[in-house]
Amino acid sequence: MQRFTGKFALITGGTNGMGFATAKQFIHEGGHAIITGRSAETVNHALEQLGPNAHGIVSNAGKMTDIWKLREEVSRYTDSIHLLFVNAGYxxxxxIATVSEEHFDELFDMLVKGTFFTVQQILPLMRSGSSVIFNTSFVTTIGTPHFSVYSAAKSAVVSFIKTFSAELVDQGIRVNGISPGHIKTNIFNNTGLSKDDIDSALQNIIPNIPFKRLGEPEEIAKAVLFLASEDASYIHGEELRVDAGISQIR
Ligand SMILES: NC(=O)c1ccc[n+]([C@@H]2O[C@H](COP(=O)([O-])OP(=O)(O)OC[C@H]3O[C@@H](n4cnc5c(N)ncnc54)[C@H](OP(=O)(O)O)[C@@H]3O)[C@@H](O)[C@H]2O)c1
Known part of the structure; x- marks a missing residue:
């Protein structure tokens, strides 16, 4: 399938995990992917694997000085973004008793403020027929101990799906979200947990997943590309759960 021939995607947090898998699949289907990440090292490493139709920008989604420069940097590659996948994060x-102000601000700056202003800054490059897709999470539907700040931040992103879809409908820009379950990525590596702690957390998590396995980043990428394609031409304001049913089944 070549659904994106000649089109450009901007994928924030495209150096690894779901963002990287989406960039790879978008390029495989004929498109160009512009990826962001926090360091030249991670961005260049991803670009080497993605090939000549990938372009990289070092940009921190939690830093407004980087976000203000993003449109100009993207404009070096294209004046038209077909897919904006707002995905960067951890x-x-x-x-509750031990959440610090720094923890709270770090997550809200990156996941809420960064998400909002990334879309605001890139919208002038988006035309009728293009798509904004937010990466939310199943944790917005389930109360999980120790997830209070992360879940609240992702819940704000769920709210953006609704408000942005209402506001952008007249421009012909479709707005949707993807809500992943537990996916096999580097997400735990930013938590400060040791490898042993991560392994033991996963041993507790996996039996509670209806499919008894983690999702693959490629399973998210396929859903993102579906939402960005003509196959989803009548889907707007939707949050698509790709979570093996964990948000629905007890
Ligand atoms: N994995 C899960 O189970 C799961 C479930 C639901 C939702 N999510 C969400 O899915 C999204 C992608 O995460 P992932 O699971 O694919 O994790 P991942 O493998 O760690 O990938 C995260 C990506 O985001 C980038 N990133 C992180 N912080 C950034 C920042 N401040 N500015 C710019 N880029 C940043 C990373 O790039 P650099 O390291 O190069 O900066 C990397 O490319 C996140 O929003 C996460 O909250 C994950």
Missing amino acids: GKFSG
Whole structure:
């Protein structure tokens, strides 16, 4: 399938995990992917694997000085973005009593403020028929201890799906979200947990997933590309759950 021939995607947090898998699949279907990440090292490493139709920008979704420069940097490659996948991020988890102001601001700056202003800045490059897709999470539907700040930040992103879809409908820009379950990525590596702690957390998590396995980043990428394609031409304001049913089944 070549659904994106000659089109450009901007994928924030495209150096790894779901963002990288989406960039790879978008290029495979004829498109160009512009990816962001926080360091030249991670961005260049991803570009080497993605090939000549990939372009990279070092940009931190939690830093407004970087976001203000993003449109100009993207404009070096294209004046028309077909897919904006607002995906950059990670979780930090702590009990209510021990959440610090830094923890709170770090997650809200990156996941809420960064998400909002990334879309605001890129919209002038988006035309009728293009799509904004937000990466939310199943944790907005389930109360999970130690997830209070992360879940609240992702819930704000769920709200953006609704408000942005209402506001952008007249421009012909479709707005949707993807809500992943537990996906096999580097997400735990930003938490400060040791490898042993991560392994033991996963041993507790996997039996509670209806399919008894983590999702693959490629399973998210396929859903993102579906939402960005003509196959989803009548889908707008939707949050598509790709979570093996974990948000629905007890
Ligand atoms: N994995 C899960 O189970 C899961 C479930 C639901 C939702 N999510 C969400 O899915 C999204 C992608 O995460 P992932 O699971 O694919 O994790 P991942 O493998 O760690 O990838 C995260 C990506 O985001 C980038 N990134 C992180 N912080 C950034 C920042 N401040 N500015 C710019 N780029 C940043 C990373 O790039 P650099 O390291 O190069 O900066 C990397 O490319 C996140 O929003 C996460 O909250 C994950």
